[in-house]
Amino acid sequence: MAIVAEEARPVAGPGRGPVPRPGRSRAGVRRSLVRSVPLVPAIVLLAIFLLGPVISSFYGSFTDASLTGSAAQGSSFVGFANYAELFADPDFPKSILLTLVFLVASAIVGQNVLGLGLAILMRSSSRFTRGMVGTFVVTAWVLPEIVASFAAYAFFNDTGTLNTLLASVGLEGTNWLYATPMLAVILANIWRGTAFSMLVYSAALQDVPPEITESAEVDGARGWQRLAFITVPMIRRSISTNLMLTTLQTLSVFTLIFVMTGGGPGTDSSTLPVLAYQEAFQFGKLGFGTAIATILLLVGAVFSVVYLRALKPEVD
Amino acid sequence: MGMTSPSRRSLRAVSNGVLLLIGAAFALPLVWLVLASVDERATLSIKLPDAVSLQNFVDVMTPEKAFVPLLNSLVLSGGCALITVVVAVLAAYPLSRYRMRINKPFLYGVLFGTCLPITAMMVPVYSLFVAFNLIDSMGGTILFLAATSLPMAIYMTKSFMDSVPISLEEAAWMDGASMMTTLTRVVVPLMRPGLAVVFIFVFIGAWGNFFVPFVLLLSPDKLPAAVSIFAFFGQYGTVAYGQLAAFSLLYSVPVITLYVFISRVLGGSSALAGAVKG
Structure with missing residues (x-):
């Protein structure tokens, strides 16, 4: 770095002098302030549109705000009433359970296992197969969510592709979206999201040196042993990162479920984001919906903190 | 691949087969989208259009x-x-x-x-x-x-x-x-x-x-x-x-x-x- 002392300039040029220690001297403080000016637009945007809703979510969950009626004009503080009502409402514990089922089945098991399986199979398949299968899997992921949701809706519909296929082999399907709504949205979310895990694991597997698996092969380790004792431990960092990211993504899935089942029948497929929407916008209970949103935000925050602490992504 | 032992080749065949099956499952909803778009009488199920037409577009x-x-x-x-x-x-x-x-x-x-x-x-x-x-x-x-x-x-x-x-x-x-x-x-x-x-x-x-x-x-x-x-x-x-x-x-x-x-x-x-x- 060029060391040129020229403090009189209003805008401190980059790299003048050694790394400043803010707080050491007034000049240092000023220089540090000037240097952080470009951060201001980002801080303003994030404060208004991300931090703002988070704070108003916490506050709003303690009020009786609603979209219609007397409470729509002015809302008043009601303490923990929304939360008390929330836990008394049978839909809420049910929704928590549905969200957990959705997370575990579609993200933690479905997308991760299938993604890892695809990545492993692709290493021992022909280039043509790899390219074609990869294209289909990634296309389902790249499609805009509303289009993917319609495609999944059509597939599982009573008169949809799945039942046509079942009929062609002599089986009688059912109305999947009504009879087994959770199964339908779980399979749809696996279809939609597996590409991400597949890409992450493909990249991770490329970093496993082939000599190690080869030497294990020479020592007589079978295929599944090499997978369980060598490959998986070597990519464990990617696995935990990916588990965390797919969990967070799946926690906020809304459109897929909203389009396929609308949370129904009844609330049989209302995961927390869908329930928050229904309560706030369909039943007009804004405070109720906000309380659900607050709980979701807290769950997301806990996951994020665990993720950041456990994996310590590099920030420098 | 220079050395392809029989086990390697069968492994490859199995991998290809399994992958193609999974790929087909992933492709079905996408294929419906494409076929339905060129079918004037499209339904929610995959079917070949009687006549390919761009009328929908x-x-x-x-x-x-x-x-x-x-x-x-x-x-x-x-x-x-x-x-x-x-x-x-x-x-x-x-x-x-x-x-x-x-x-x-x-x-x-x-x-x-x-x-x-x-x-x-x-x-x-x-x-x-x-x-x-x-x-x-x-x-x-x-x-x-x-x-x-x-x-x-x-x-x-x-x-x-x-x-x-x-x-x-x-x-x-x-x-x-x-x-x-x-x-x-x-x-x-x-x-x-x-x-x-x-x-x-x-x-x-x-x-x-x-x-x-x-x-x-x-x-x-x-x-x-x-x-x-x-x-x-x-x-x-x-x-x-x-x-x-x-x-x-x-x-x-x-x-x-x-x-x-x-x-x-x-x-x-x-x-x-x-x-x-x-």
Whole structure:
């Protein structure tokens, strides 16, 4: 770095002098302030549109705000009433359970296992197969969510592709979206999201040196042993990162479920984001919906903190 | 492959077989979309059209059905991507070039922001927009979309900027250039490919977003394609599956094209996942 002392300039040029220690001297403080000016637009945007809703979510969950009626004009503080009502409402514990089922089945098991399986199979398949299968899997992921949701809706519909296929082999399907709504949205979310895990694991597997698996092969380790004792431990960092990211993504899935089942029948497929929407916008209970949103935000925050602490992504 | 022992070859055959089966399952919903779009009498199930026709596309390619919503999508996503990239470049510069006390907390805050479940926030965001009188405002929606894509964009921009060598900037500083001049004249031109990647990444995300404009925008003439497709489905969906599929394809093609382009630029399809890997 060029060391040129020229403090009189209003805008401190980059790299003048050694790394400043803010707080050491007034000049240092000023220089540090000037240097952080470009951060201001980002801080303003994030404060208004991300931090703002988070704070108003916490506050709003303690009020009786609603979209219609007397409470729509002015809302008043009601303490923990929304939360008390929330836990008394049978839909809420049910929704928590549905969200957990959705997370575990579609993200933690479905997308991760299938993604890892695809990545492993692709290493021992022909280039043509790899390219074609990869294209289909990634296309389902790249499609805009509303289009993917319609495609999944059509597939599982009573008169949809799945039942046509079942009929062609002599089986009688059912109305999947009504009879087994959770199964339908779980399979749809696996279809939609597996590409991400597949890409992450493909990249991770490329970093496993082939000599190690080869030497294990020479020592007589079978295929599944090499997978369980060598490959998986070597990519464990990617696995935990990916588990965390797919969990967070799946926690906020809304459109897929909203389009396929609308949370129904009844609330049989209302995961927390869908329930928050229904309560706030369909039943007009804004405070109720906000309380659900607050709980979701807290769950997301806990996951994020665990993720950041456990994996310590590099920030420098 | 030089040495292909019998076990290797059978392994390959099994892998290919299993993969093709999974691939077929993944392809079915996509194939329906394509076949239905060229079938005037499309149903919800895959079937070969009696006659391939482009009538569905002709039917939806009218200003109110397709062009206005697509234009709205372009304004929303383009505006969001532009604002995000400019703000992200500004923020990334001091983060990348100076060691300041604010760096670490800021970057951890940003990473934390990338993890927040945005859909969980839409109810409080709606209340906030009502309070600020921003409901049904394109500008407000663009700013919100920009704020939600900003954390990831800052993180990506900073890592692209970190790989730009500092030596050229040193020359500019010696000539007395200010921070902003150095940034706009030296750094930004050097990282144009990286900025294009960030722009496209944000654009794709905003283009596909359904929930945010669905909650924040009301007027039919402001709705982007994602929301108007949903409205179209509610109005005619039970009869006009072919048109629905045709509109969906028209709306999807731009982002698929951009994705193919971006993965070529970054070399390999793992690029986006790599960028997100953290």
